[in-house]
Amino acid sequence: MKKNNGHRRAADIITAAVFAVFLSVFAVMLIVSKDRDFSEMENRTLAQKPEVSFENIKSGKFTDDLEKYISDQLFAKDQLVSLKTDFDRLLGKSYQNGVYIIKDEGTGDLRFVQQYTENKAQIDENIGYLKEFAQSIDIPADLILVPNASAFMKDRLPTAAVCDDQLGSIEYIRGLVGDSLGFYPMTDALSEKPEQNYYRTDHHWNRTGAMRAVTEYFSKSGQAVPEYTDNVSTLRGSFFGTLYSKAPSAFTEADDLTYGDPEIESIEWVSEGKTADSIIDRSFLDKKDKYAALLGGNFSQIRIKTGHGGEKVLILKDSYANAAMEFLCAGYSEITMIDLRYYHMQEYTVAELCEQYGADRVIMLYNMDFINEDKNFVWLT
Amino acid sequence: MxxxxxxxxxxxxxxxxxxxxxxxxxxxxxxxxxxxxxxxxxxxxxxxxxxxxxxxxxxxxxxxxxxxxxxxxxxxxxxxxxxxxxxxxxxxxxxxxxxxxxxxxxxxxxxxxxxxxxxxxxxxxxxxxxxxxxxxxxxxxxxxxxxxxxxxxxxxxxxxxxxxxxxxxxxxxxxxxxKESLEKFSRGVKRFAVGLGKKVILANNIGALFDEISKTPQAEMSVAASWLGIIAFTFQIYFDFSGYSDMAIGLGKMFGFDFLENFNYPYISDSITEFWRRWHISLSTWFRDYVYIPLGGNRKGKVRQCVNIMVVWFLTGFWHGANWNFMMWGVYFGIILLCEKLFLLKALGRLPKVIKHIYALLLIVIGWGIFAFEDTSALIQNLKNMFGFGGIPFTNGSADLFRLTQNAVLFGILIIASLPLFRKLGEKLAVRLPAVYGCVIEPLCVAGLLIISTAYLASNSFNPFLYFRF
Known part of the structure; x- marks a missing residue:
């Protein structure tokens, strides 16, 4: 009887202690650990200590701000979010936050595939703007349309997964463009061994995918396939991309980031007034968003002089083009890249710029998701 | 807060x-x-x-x-x-x-x-x-x-x-x-952890499914989806509210208080009469003691009793919110309880337990179909959808199947957690292996529930609270 009471008491002490440790660890760490300003994981600035004032307290602003502060600065927040992701996976939720989590055959590494929901109205509108633009200029215009990973991995998604067929959208676009511009969908170039062409943790394609696609573009469009740079480096095992951030499973293997750094004469970020002699911005290699090492991210206008012969091209682009730029540089003498998400209300319209620049060719390089969703093509007019 | x-x-x-x-x-x-x-x-x-x-x-x-x-x-x-x-x-x-x-x-x-x-x-x-x-x-x-x-x-x-x-x-x-005591405190902790887990891990999680389905445009709805949605809500509201009651009772114990129980596995009921003895007990006893009995209860004849029942259930519904749907919900249960009192319970008494259970659950789920929609036109649309008058297909194929497969494990856990299985298992283990159970299993479960709940709170994705407006 006495022994029985003994472990009951021990049990009570242990349970109470578990609770006390739980509360105090989080409470103490909240107070003593240094506040973070920015979360790379969530890609946003974090709430800071709220201001104490009678006005704030009365209006309820103080309590709101305090709650935001505590939830933003929570101890081990990133790890906790990973725990939640994996617990949800344990519950069989292979679809989280718009992303399917699947496993690669062979290696068993986790791969994140973004869901695709076709938006015909937006596609019609965007392709309409591109066609209109192509017809308004008197130089050749080519559309390089890059399917995303889901296009080739539909059959590997979980049972009954809801994900529209990108290859269908691409055929739909083929019908829309007719012969108004050169149409180069990258379905063939990327369909073989597609897992080699895309990052597992990021929504972008990788160097292999970009090289296969640009090579196919050169040869199919009757341009000579140039020799690419052999100054290639790989940053191993530390790239966790954007899709990982949406469902950060602790079991994720990092991606390798491989990038070529061709010799060029100069690169100029026009609005920023910045110049350099490499298309790689190495400062991003230490940050979370390592893909931004390619050209330093996305900017309204970037001008590259390669220092060798070839055509002058104007490239209308999204972020997929950043991985392709290394190979496009090899083929042309000068490149101006326009990102319509940022090229708003500039001194010249894109058409004017194109004429002034004396471009020989316009290349439109977009990924399927972008054509399906982006609302900035209107800036082309 | x-x-x-x-x-x-x-x-x-x-x-x-x-x-x-x-x-x-x-x-x-x-x-x-x-x-x-x-x-x-x-x-x-x-x-x-x-x-x-x-x-x-x-x-x-x-x-x-x-x-x-x-x-x-x-x-x-x-x-x-x-x-x-x-x-x-x-x-x-x-x-x-x-x-x-x-x-x-x-x-x-x-x-x-x-x-x-x-x-x-x-x-x-x-x-x-x-x-x-x-x-x-x-x-x-x-x-x-x-x-x-x-x-x-x-x-x-x-x-x-x-x-x-x-x-x-x-x-x-x-x-x-x-008197506060270590024993009471530790019971409070266990109760609180269970309540927190019910609310944050179970209710919020399945609530996201109801939320998603109730936001689906009518053109993409199906009969199956509307049932799936309302079943999700059935679980959400139970685990949300009973989880909150558990946390309240647990916190009370940490300060030495003993509150009365508020829920007693309501979804195992075989009749609506039984359901209301197991659901939100503190509310139904309040109305019984301060409205039904003062009105005369069952002491003033059958007719008067029927009137009293309807008054109580109308008020119970209306208490839940200033909206027509809550009134309808109350009256809906008033009518069912009246029928059960007058003849239905007797008739049901002869049927097998399974049938009685299906009968009760069906009426409870339909009741939540009334409760869940404050907007009357959405409510009517949903009821039409559930019973195939919404002009929608029985199923949308893969969309419905996907929702079901993504939540299948969760539904399994919700069903098990609605039954007194965990409690019985705990009682058995406490007798068989008192030391291991008390000193290892229970503390581990408490720690697990607390940490996983915190993980869900940290992700902050979906944390509504259903009983806020009452």
């Missing part, structure tokens, strides 16, 4: 526990009162004055309600004052806009709505102070002369904003003479 928030868990709770256990006995209620006021004032500081007003009214009317001392009309006047005050507050803050809007549309008037936000927990503390004064009037409890103790009772943060509706008589003695 919500229990299921990081602010409550890691700032408020450590502070209140620490303060409570370091101060001497005579200050303990004061500490609880102080923290409860902060808890209440969180987010909406002004309404704390309203609650303090209610406490003063309860205190004074309570003192004057004592019929043993006063053999004149004073107790009756005090009682009426208390009733008018509390019902008046509810009418003004909770129902005025509803009446104005309906009068406007009915009589084509143009009265502007009051633009008041509902004071949190007003439905709960009004009912509690009312029960206190009525009990004093009936001579069931003595008036509380210590203002602090009465204020502590009304504001007690564990039960302040979402119940259970703790009756004064339940904790009358505990207010002055309760």
């Amino acid at each position: 919500l229990f299921s928030s990081t602010t409550f868990l890691f700032i408020f709770l450590p502070l209140v526990l620490l303060s409570y256990y370091v101060v001497p006995r005579f200050l303990k209620n004061a500490v609880l009162l102080l923290f409860s006021l902060v808890f209440y004032a969180w987010g909406e500081p002004v309404y704390v004055l309203l609650m303090l007003g209610s406490i003063v009214v309860a205190y004074l009317t309570g003192l004057f309600c004592d019929r043993e001392k006063r053999k004149n009309k004073v107790p009756l006047i005090a009682l009426i004052t208390a009733i008018v005050w509390n019902i008046g507050l509810l009418m003004f803050f909770k129902y005025a806009n509803f009446f104005i809007n309906n009068a406007n549309s009915l009589f084509d008037l143009n009265i502007s709505p009051l633009g008041l936000t509902l004071p949190i927990g007003i439905s709960f503390y009004s009912f509690q102070t009312l029960s206190y004064v009525i009990d004093v009037y009936r001579g069931e409890v003595k008036p509380q002369r210590n203002f602090l103790d009465l204020a502590t009772y009304v504001t007690l943060f564990p039960q302040l904003i979402a119940g259970p509706i703790v009756r004064y008589q339940t904790i009358e003695d505990q207010l002055s003479g309760r």
Whole structure:
């Protein structure tokens, strides 16, 4: 009887202690650990200590701000979010936050595939703007349309997964463009061994995918396939991309980031007034968003002089083009890249710029998701 | 403030526990009162004055309600004052806009709505102070002369904003003479962890499915999806609300209080009569003791009893919110309970248990179909959808299948957690392996529930609270 009471008491002490440790660890760490300003994981600035004032307290602003502060600065927040992701996976939720989590055959590494929901109205509108633009200029215009990973991995998604067929959208676009511009969908170039062409943790394609696609573009469009740079480096095992951030499973293997750094004469970020002699911005290699090492991210206008012969091209682009730029540089003498998400209300319209620049060719390089969703093509007019 | 928030868990709770256990006995209620006021004032500081007003009214009317001392009309006047005050507050803050809007549309008037936000927990503390004064009037409890103790009772943060509706008589003695103990504390911890897990891991998770389905455009709906949605809501509301009650009871225990149980596995019921004995027990007993019995209960003939039942269930529904759907929901259950009382229970009695259980569950789920939609046209559309009159296909194929497969494991857990299986397993283990169970299994489960709940809170994706508006 006495022994029985003994472990009951021990049990009570242990349970109470578990609770006390739980509360105090989080409470103490909240107070003593240094506040973070920015979360790379969530890609946003974090709430800071709220201001104490009678006005704030009365209006309820103080309590709101305090709650935001505590939830933003929570101890081990990133790890906790990973725990939640994996617990949800344990519950069989292979679809989280718009992303399917699947496993690669062979290696068993986790791969994140973004869901695709076709938006015909937006596609019609965007392709309409591109066609209109192509017809308004008197130089050749080519559309390089890059399917995303889901296009080739539909059959590997979980049972009954809801994900529209990108290859269908691409055929739909083929019908829309007719012969108004050169149409180069990258379905063939990327369909073989597609897992080699895309990052597992990021929504972008990788160097292999970009090289296969640009090579196919050169040869199919009757341009000579140039020799690419052999100054290639790989940053191993530390790239966790954007899709990982949406469902950060602790079991994720990092991606390798491989990038070529061709010799060029100069690169100029026009609005920023910045110049350099490499298309790689190495400062991003230490940050979370390592893909931004390619050209330093996305900017309204970037001008590259390669220092060798070839055509002058104007490239209308999204972020997929950043991985392709290394190979496009090899083929042309000068490149101006326009990102319509940022090229708003500039001194010249894109058409004017194109004429002034004396471009020989316009290349439109977009990924399927972008054509399906982006609302900035209107800036082309 | 919500229990299921990081602010409550890691700032408020450590502070209140620490303060409570370091101060001497005579200050303990004061500490609880102080923290409860902060808890209440969180987010909406002004309404704390309203609650303090209610406490003063309860205190004074309570003192004057004592019929043993006063053999004149004073107790009756005090009682009426208390009733008018509390019902008046509810009418003004909770129902005025509803009446104005309906009068406007009915009589084509143009009265502007009051633009008041509902004071949190007003439905709960009004009912509690009312029960206190009525009990004093009936001579069931003595008036509380210590203002602090009465204020502590009304504001007690564990039960302040979402119940259970703790009756004064339940904790009358505990207010002055309760004993905290390690054993009670650890039971409180276990109960709290279970409640937190029910709310954050289960209710929020399945609530996301209901949310998604209820936002699906009509053109993409199917009969199967509307059932899946309402079944998700059935689980969501149970685990949300009973989880909150568990947390309240657990927190109460940490401070030495014993509240009554509020839920008793309602989804194992074989009839609606049984369901209402197991669901939100503190509310149904409140209406039984303060409305149904005073109206005459079953002592004044069959007809009068039927009327009484309908009145009680209409009010029960309306208590849940100033909206037509809540009234309909109450009347819906009133009618079913009436039928069961008159003939249905007898008829059901001969049927196998499975059939009875399906009968009860079906009616409960359909009831939630009424409860879940405050917008009447959405409510009607959903009922039409459920019964195949919505002009929609039976199933949308892969979309429905996908929702089901993504949530299959969760549904399995929800079903198991709705049954008393875990409790029975715990009881068995406690007998067979008392040391291992108490010292290892239980603490591990507690730690797991707390950490995983915190992980969900950290992700902050979906944390609504269904019983906030009541």
